[in-house]
Amino acid sequence: MLNNLIAIVVISFIIVGSLWGIGNLLNPVNENNMNSEGILLVAEHNFFNNTNPTLHINRNIPEKITIINKDFVRHDFIIDELNVNTGYLYSGQDFTTAIASRESGTFEYYCSLHPSTMRGQLLISDNE
Numbered sequence: 001m002l003n004n005l006i007a008i009v010v011i012s013f014i015i016v017g018s019l020w021g022i023g024n025l026l027n028p029v030n031e032n033n034m035n036s037e038g039i040l041l042v043a044e045h046n047f048f049n050n051t052n053p054t055l056h057i058n059r060n061i062p063e064k065i066t067i068i069n070k071d072f073v074r075h076d077f078i079i080d081e082l083n084v085n086t087g088y089l090y091s092g093q094d095f096t097t098a099i100a101s102r103e104s105g106t107f108e109y110y111c112s113l114h115p116s117t118m119r120g121q122l123l124i125s126d127n128e
């Protein structure tokens with residue numbers, strides 16, 4: 001009787017775990033619907049969002065940014081002047097941080113492992 005109970009509990013865990021996994025596969029992160037959630041950068045094929053887009057934020061307004069690694073190799077995301085550094089992200093990992101600056105200007109972001117292809121600009125503009 002106890003064994004049956006344990007078996008049922010184990011099977012339940014397996015089913016719930018499978019459903020969770022399937023749910024994740026069916027509902028991948030929506031890359032186009034995150035404007036209100038800040039900036040989303042997908043590291044894939046050794047680029048950020050295919051084009052290393054120029055990012056725009058306003059001075060003195062922190063902006064949420066999420067980096068997702070969809071490659072099989074590691075990537076990171078660094079803006080030296082603003083002390084942004086995700087550390088190495090392995091395949092499938094993501095990291096959310098904030099970009100904030102008291103200074104307007106143009107800053108470089110890059111991946112330290114692929115600085116020749118994964119590099120772009122961040123423009124921080126005066127909002128006053």
Ligand SMILES: [Cu+2]
Pocket residue numbers: 046074075076111112113114118
């Ligand atoms: Cu990289």
